[in-house]
Amino acid sequence: MSGGGNFTQRMIEIIARNAAYAAAIDAGKLAQWVEMFTEDGLYLAQPRENADRGLPLATIRCEGRGMLADRVHAIEKTMVFAPRYVRHLISAPQVFNVSATEIHCVSNFLVTQTLTMQPTQIMACGEYRDRWRIAENGAHLLAARIAVFDSELVPNSLIYPL
Amino acid sequence: MSGGGNFTQRMIEIIARNAAYAAAIDAGKLAQWVEMFTEDGLYLAQPRENADRGLPLATIRCEGRGMLADRVHAIEKTMVFAPRYVRHLISAPQVFNVSATEIHCVSNFLVTQTLTMQPTQIMACGEYRDRWRIAENGAHLLAARIAVFDSELVPNSLIYPL
Amino acid sequence: MSGGGNFTQRMIEIIARNAAYAAAIDAGKLAQWVEMFTEDGLYLAQPRENADRGLPLATIRCEGRGMLADRVHAIEKTMVFAPRYVRHLISAPQVFNVSATEIHCVSNFLVTQTLTMQPTQIMACGEYRDRWRIAENGAHLLAARIAVFDSELVPNSLIYPL
Numbered sequence: 001m002s003g004g005g006n007f008t009q010r011m012i013e014i015i016a017r018n019a020a021y022a023a024a025i026d027a028g029k030l031a032q033w034v035e036m037f038t039e040d041g042l043y044l045a046q047p048r049e050n051a052d053r054g055l056p057l058a059t060i061r062c063e064g065r066g067m068l069a070d071r072v073h074a075i076e077k078t079m080v081f082a083p084r085y086v087r088h089l090i091s092a093p094q095v096f097n098v099s100a101t102e103i104h105c106v107s108n109f110l111v112t113q114t115l116t117m118q119p120t121q122i123m124a125c126g127e128y129r130d131r132w133r134i135a136e137n138g139a140h141l142l143a144a145r146i147a148v149f150d151s152e153l154v155p156n157s158l159i160y161p162l
Numbered sequence: 163m164s165g166g167g168n169f170t171q172r173m174i175e176i177i178a179r180n181a182a183y184a185a186a187i188d189a190g191k192l193a194q195w196v197e198m199f200t201e202d203g204l205y206l207a208q209p210r211e212n213a214d215r216g217l218p219l220a221t222i223r224c225e226g227r228g229m230l231a232d233r234v235h236a237i238e239k240t241m242v243f244a245p246r247y248v249r250h251l252i253s254a255p256q257v258f259n260v261s262a263t264e265i266h267c268v269s270n271f272l273v274t275q276t277l278t279m280q281p282t283q284i285m286a287c288g289e290y291r292d293r294w295r296i297a298e299n300g301a302h303l304l305a306a307r308i309a310v311f312d313s314e315l316v317p318n319s320l321i322y323p324l
Numbered sequence: 325m326s327g328g329g330n331f332t333q334r335m336i337e338i339i340a341r342n343a344a345y346a347a348a349i350d351a352g353k354l355a356q357w358v359e360m361f362t363e364d365g366l367y368l369a370q371p372r373e374n375a376d377r378g379l380p381l382a383t384i385r386c387e388g389r390g391m392l393a394d395r396v397h398a399i400e401k402t403m404v405f406a407p408r409y410v411r412h413l414i415s416a417p418q419v420f421n422v423s424a425t426e427i428h429c430v431s432n433f434l435v436t437q438t439l440t441m442q443p444t445q446i447m448a449c450g451e452y453r454d455r456w457r458i459a460e461n462g463a464h465l466l467a468a469r470i471a472v473f474d475s476e477l478v479p480n481s482l483i484y485p486l
Contacts, residue, residue: 122284
């Protein structure tokens with residue numbers, strides 16, 4: 001089924017990377033979020049309805065670090081929205097394909113949102129469909145993360161990445 | 163306390179199995195859910211009030227793969243309910259008794275539910291009280307999973323298994 | 325980045341300890357919660373607004389096991405509040421500083437609350453900022469846990485520890 005120390009270390013590595021991913025966004029350190037992707041890394045936030053039907057429409061689409069950085073710039077400088085805290089809970093992954101240079105896996109996520117003087121509410125939940133690229137030095141970077149979320153209705157609209 | 167690589171591999175094995183359990187239900191692949199149990203495996207979904215008092219009443223009770231498959235058939239063919247997505251988040255387990263052939267453990271869970279054009283809401287949270295049976299080939303199957311949930315009020319009633 | 329079996333075992337150890345922490349509170353075994361801290365261990369529950377600005381004000385402050393036990397006594401004997409179940413989901417940690425005797429790490433948490441005949445709701449979410457002390461026998465105890473929560477509004481007020 002799984003077996004052995006290699007599987008264990010790979011699971012823990014992904015779990016640790018997802019903790020860092022969550023912390024980068026939740027602490028508002030969005031430059032760190034960008035650096036978790038490969039130079040040409042793909043980030044999509046897409047309603048499950050569309051993802052399951054193979055429709056291309058996505059709520060956020062960033063192809064490569066340039067577009068990821070643009071998104072960060074928009075969030076920090078140009079978008080107008082009520083201040084809020086976000087918080088990610090990411091489950092352990094299901095690991096599918098593994099090679100020396102890539103890992104394909106899927107994790108569930110739940111993201112909460114807290115506006116000033118408001119109770120915490122669920123912003124979105126869904127699953128990350130990931131391709132992690134493993135560099136020669138052992139670094140793991142996201143070649144692709146598709147954040148498929150269950151509800152088309154995201155309260156107060158989607159500002160921060162899932 | 164814990165100690166050593168064996169404990170680590172056992173934890174990761176359960177964590178990985180729970181990720182597969184969540185994915186089977188969340189993706190609507192309920193036949194895979196059935197296959198996670200032993201032939202005579204027990205599945206209960208039971209309010210905490212009842213579980214803590216030792217009362218037998220359960221909202222869902224399936225004794226063995228036959229009854230589990232019946233439940234799946236009911237969900238897919240005969241029950242009438244509004245379409246919805248569900249999503250499981252399962253915490254790492256507390257591991258209690260371990261032998262060469264069985265592991266007893268408890269994990270917390272949170273399940274969300276998303277109806278068409280509705281925001282995501284909490285469906286239930288609680289704990290899984292599990293007995294995993296370890297086959298000679300290393301496979302882990304559920305001899306028993308008792309899903310004890312905190313609220314008697316499950317919005318829109320309990321359709322999919324917790 | 326991470327690398328090797330030591331990192332893996334350390335992660336699993338913290339993950340297992342957090343599962344025990346959650347279970348102690350969720351099962352109402354608050355004496356076990358106290359025993360997870362060092363003799364002079366610090367527990368704070370603090371709104372993120374205050375924590376991020378370095379303001380000292382905390383909703384709960386317990387310095388040492390004596391004050392932790394006082395808090396437990398208050399919950400069990402003197403505080404008046406509607407009965408409720410709580411449930412913790414704790415993410416895998418980000419591990420920062422590690423020595424032979426201490427581990428600094430941060431984990432996200434979500435705590436739900438269920439009042440009698442009420443649906444489950446989010447009580448609070450946020451992050452634990454932890455210092456674990458490692459005893460010579462390998463036991464891990466909390467020298468400090470600061471539970472920083474995102475919303476100042478905690479429904480029905482904060483009774484049980486986060």
